[in-house]
Amino acid sequence: MxxxxxxxxxxxxxxxxxxxxxxxxxxxHVDETRFPSQEALQSRPSSLWRYKEALPLRDGTIPVSLGEGLTPLVPLPWKSGRVFFKLDYLCPTGSYKDRGVAYEVTRLKELGISSIVEDSSGNAGAAMAAYAARAGIHCQIFVPEYTSAGKCVQIESYGAELVRVPGSREDTTRAAEQAASHTYYASHNWSPYFVHGIKTYAFEIWEQLQCTAPHKIIVPAGQGSLVLGCYLAFRHLLQSKIISRFPQIIAVQAKNCAPLYEAFIQRKEEPVQIEKQETIAEGISSALPVRGREVLAAIRKTGGEMLAVDEEEIKRGFYDLAKAGLYVEPTSAVVAAALAKLEGQGKLLTSETTVAFLSGSGLKATDKILHLK
Ligand SMILES: [Zn+2]
Known part of the structure; x- marks a missing residue:
């Protein structure tokens, strides 16, 4: 349903x-009282499909898969604390979007859809192009003109039709919606399935921490799918009586595009209208989040908070991560900037388990990283 x-x-x-x-x-709608036992998980595949009870499919469906999921969770000494980094930039196409797209494309194939249109700032487009290729679905991807060359080349290499749209991210969405009047609009932001695939990263964090919930999970937020995914996963574990409390979700936006952060600090229920400025965190440059209301509610229900970081803080975060051996795209660096902020506020505690989520590979953003210094 x-x-x-x-x-x-x-x-x-x-x-x-x-x-x-x-x-x-x-x-x-997913039945959140059903979840595999720890014993059952031991013999499940090393991919997100190990949580099949939480990703309902028709009987007999073989998932459209490239082996996505079960990315490393690596503990590193970090400033005054110890932080676990979830290396989701190691997914098959180089970003966490593979999780959501794998489930979405599997469902679209079940529904008999043979041609799709998607719009993306790059990572979701690359994921959609790859999984559409795997599924034999024709795919047209609309991207903003400013999208990293690496992401565009990647999308075209998978055989998708790439359309570059001048103007803002929102102009790209309008162009894709128009094109989709003749075919299926597979927008990951609107998809009823995408966020369910995304939630599997939080199941993995729970499993990789010896089946416990961490205290804090820090994620970048543009449309907020990582927030909603985290919320759905831990709500599922609560409903299944596997854990007894939510981790705090700490969502980070770029100061130059922070409609959710502004709403959060103004105690509003809907994202606020903002004057968007350019940011090196291109993956979270969303002025009008589709599920903004739900994202804000989810953060509040977990007792979490929102942070906004400026361009200098993001750059410093990028180099902090790189010097620890973690080469991510600038969008992911907002979590390192957030860790620095939390430390400054005395909220990065060694007595707590903190997980920082790294969403996309630096190898895709070489042209942007070249101009960071
Ligand atoms: Zn309605």
């Missing part, structure tokens, strides 16, 4: 809606 987050209407799962007729975002 697909549930509308705005009008709460329910739709059949096979209805092929990418959005509710009311204009609201749809989310797949």
């Amino acid at each position: 697909l549930l509308c987050e705005r009008c709460h209407q329910q739709h059949e799962e096979d209805s092929k809606y990418w959005r509710c007729p009311c204009g609201g975002a749809l989310l797949l």
Whole structure:
């Protein structure tokens, strides 16, 4: 069943809606009382499909997979604390988006969809192009003109049709929506399935920490899929009576584009209108998050908080990570900038388990990194 987050209407799962007729975002309803036992997990595949109870498919469906998931969780001494880094930039296409896209494309294939349109700032486009190639689905990807050359070359190499759109990220979305009037709009931001694939990173963190929930999880936030994924996963573990408390979700935005952060500190329920400025954290440069209301509610329900970091802090964060051996795209560096902020506020504690999420590979953003100094 697909549930509308705005009008709460329910739709059949096979209805092929990418959005509710009311204009609201749809989310797949999943039974959160079913989760594999620790014993069962021992013999499951080394991929996100080990959590199949939380990723419902029709009987007999073989997932569209490139082996995504089970990325390393690496403990490193970090300033005054000890932080576990989740290296999700090691996913098959170089970003965490593979998780969401693997589940979304598997569902689209089940629904018999043979041609899709997607828009992306780069990483989701690359993931969609790769999984569409794996599934034999025709794929057209719209990207903003400013997207890193590395991401564009990657998308085209998978055989997808690439369309560069002048103007803002929002102009790209409008162009893709228009093109999708003839085919299926597989937007990862609107997809009822994408965020369920994303949530598997949080199941993994729980499993990799000897089946315990950490105290804090720090994630970059643009549309907020990492926030929602984390919230859904830990809510699932709570409903299944496997854990007894949420970890605090700490979501980080670039100061130059922070509609969620502004809403959070102003105690508002919806993202606020902002004057967006350019940021080197291109992956989280979203002025109008589709599920902004749900993202804000999720952070608050976990007792978490939001931080905003400026361009200089992001650059410093990038080099802090690189000097620890972690080569990520500038978007991921916002979590290192957030760690520095938390330390300054006395909130990076050795008595707590803190996990920092690294979302995309630096190898894709070489042209941007060249100009960082
Ligand atoms: Zn609706």
